Amino acid sequence: VMPAAWAALVVFLVKQFGLPPAAEAWLSSAPVVDAVTNLAALAAVYAFARWIEPHIPDWATRVLLGSARPPTYTQ
Known part of the structure; x- marks a missing residue:
């Protein structure tokens, strides 16, 4: 949720003040x-694959x- 909130703030500021x-x-x-x-397509495919993974x-x-x-990650 927090990355989406930051992105929304950035979009709001750019719309208010321009670039x-x-x-x-x-x-x-x-x-x-x-x-x-390309990055948006990659993110969408990865999110879809992780969402459908338990069902296939x-x-x-x-x-x-x-x-x-x-x-798995080690610390």
Whole structure:
């Protein structure tokens, strides 16, 4: 929830005050638009795969995510 709240604040501030022209030009350039589009698609596919993971067989999880085991991290 907190990242979404911060993102909403940033969007609100940008809508209220705008961006410098150089920043607008950079953000609307083709490479940046392509990168943001690719990251958004990756996030959507990953979120969908994690959401559907408990409902599909292990082999399908391996196809979607590369492994049927959730990651483990050591401290």
